[in-house]
Amino acid sequence: MNPENYLYLSSILFVIGAVGVLVRRNAIVVFMCIELMLNASNLAFVSFARLNGNIDGQVVAFFVMVVAAAEVVIGLAIIVTIFRTRRSASVDDPNLLKL
Amino acid sequence: MMPHLADGFTSPTFEYQLLAPMLIVFGGAIVGVLVEAFTPRGPRRTVQVALGLVTLVVAFVVLLAVTRPKLGDLAASGTVAIDGPAVFFQGTILVLALLSFLLFVERGVDSAGDAFTPSGATIPGSASERELVAARVSQTEVWPLALFSVGGMMLFVASNDLLTFFVALEVMSLPLYLLVGLARRRRLLSQEAALKYFLLGSFSSAFLLFGSAFLFGYSGSISFTGIYDSLSSGVGLDPLLLIGTGMVAIGLFFKVGAVPFHSWVPDVYQGAPTPVTAFMAAATKVAAFGAMLRIFYVALGDYDWNWRPMFWVVTILTIVVGSILAITQTDIKRMLAYSSVAQAGFILTGVTAASDSGLSSTMFYLVAYGFATIGAFALVTLVRDGTSEATHLSRWAGLGRRSPIIAAVLSLFLLSFAGIPLTSGFIGKFLVFEAAVNGGATPLVIVGAIFSAVAAFFYVRVIVLMYFSDPPDDAPSLALPGAATTLAVAVCAAGTVALGVVPGPVIDLAQEAAAFIR
DSSP states (O other), X not given: OOTHHHHHHHHHHHXXXXXXXXXXXXXXXXXXXXXXXXXXXXXXXXXXXXXXXXXXXXXXXXXXXXXXXXXHHHHHHHHHHHHHHHSOOBTTSOOOOOO | OOOOHHHHOOOOOOOHHHHHHHHHHHXXXXXXXXXXXXXXXXXXXXXXXXXXXXXXXXXXXXXXXXXXXXXXEEETTTTEEEOHHHHHHHHHHHHHHHHHHHHHHOOSSBTTBSSBOSOTTSOTTOHHHHHHHHTTOOOTTHHHHHHHHHHHHHHHHHBOBHHHHHHHHHHHHHHHHHXXXXXXXXXXXXXXXXXXXXXXXXXXXXXXXXXXHHHHHHHSOSBHHHHHHHXXXXXXXXXXXXXXXXXXXXXXXXXXXXXXXXXXXXXXXXXXXXXXXXXXIIIIHHHHHHHHHHIIIIITGGGHHHHHHHHHHHHHHHHHHHHXXXXXXXXXXXXXXXXXXXXXXXXXXXXXXXXXXXXXXXHHHHHHHHHHHHHHHHHHTTEEEXXXXXXXXXXXXXXXXXXXXXXXXXXXXXHHHHTOTTSHHHHHHHHHHHHHHHTTOHHHHXXXXXXXXXXXXXXXXXXXXXXXXXXXXXXXXXXXXXXHHHHHHHHHHHHHHHHHHOOHHHHHHHHHXXXXXX
């Protein structure tokens, strides 16, 4: 199969993730959408590695997975703390910081 | 076809002398994690403080003594470039981090201890939190986290391929997300700031990563040198390059807080513990601009006819929106945050010049801006209402009569932000404007000059408020700063004056260092 199709797929996944971040209200779901964007980038890296015949793109994908895992640890820690304080994980509820 | 590993696998080389400052900082951070696990609670804070400060000082000395004489080399198989700008930025980051660490240490201004909550995991206002406050426990994880962040910043400004670039960005950012949420006072604000910073920060890193994938797709190489080579030979598909450049720029614009990616800046600067705000505002900005300069001057250096128009638009927007919104602020931390957005615009003016003088002027401006920023935020910690900081501007009225020293030093930093002669800010603005004019960006300079005047209005307004209005009846208390804060403010004030009166040595240093290697 033509590897270019995977690029289209990765772009679609990235857009789904980006739209999800903008429209969803639950912090966990927003966060999952961000992970989707990172994974879309991984797919793009691997597809380009195939297209360019350069294995570096695959190596990047592994590192991104590790970074994403570290990001989950930090992100869930922050979201859980907020949830324990406010009994809600909605991104609309914390609204103390404004002009 | 994929090359097989066995065909061309060479074991990587590491130039430890060049990498030593970064390795020392990361080593100090890892030792800090171990200290957290194995030291009893009593001496733990003392050990962490000493470890943090000593690590930074040793790294700085090694940077000057060992790395600097050998600069101009690629290290770690070409993934890290230790050239003039990298060493200059690393040194700046270490000095600014050391000054911020002095603010982290301070326990004298808040009766309950330092600026951090005793335990980030407790629910604000709960019984367990009160128990820990009464026992005067402190959250010592702050120190290794901050050291990891400093290490990430040092790697970020030296990274020479897309992978190192992304990993360094995350190593720099992830600890910061946590540090933002650890304020002792107004914890709900602090947690909210952490959530916003985290979600928006990782959103923007995803853009940066996706853009990197397209740059890789265009050039077939993840190294900045490889991207530069493929640009000059003109192979590859232009749409990929355009998408990649744009998305990488979005990620970096977010990190420096440029309009239209600035919405997190006021919220996070206001909610974060003030010492962390100082650290973020100064050191993170140096690191982000350092990395931005490297990717746009090194990897995309021959593509400037295509990225400069984008920088023009963002620069003008940043200066205009930052200056105008700062006028409407009533909270001093938010005002300083919008001022830092406007300052990012002035720094971008230098970046847009796309020349050696653009590089050296940006380097000088970042040093000047860093000193004034840390000093200003340090002074914010001193004016307090009962237990927490009195950040509303009306509370600062008449401060000149109650504490002439705080008012005078704050005025110095504000005048430097405004770019008044004899302060570092004037020289910085002069240099970036000069570089921009020579680089053919005169309209940017005109906008910059006009909005410097607008910006001067809100800086001077605070000075007028402090000196020419009566203090409120229930005037805020003025904390007596401990030795650490006093030292930090004194160094920042001395730096601001020295860079304004005798800027020569630092300008020479920046010009000497202003040459990227490919």
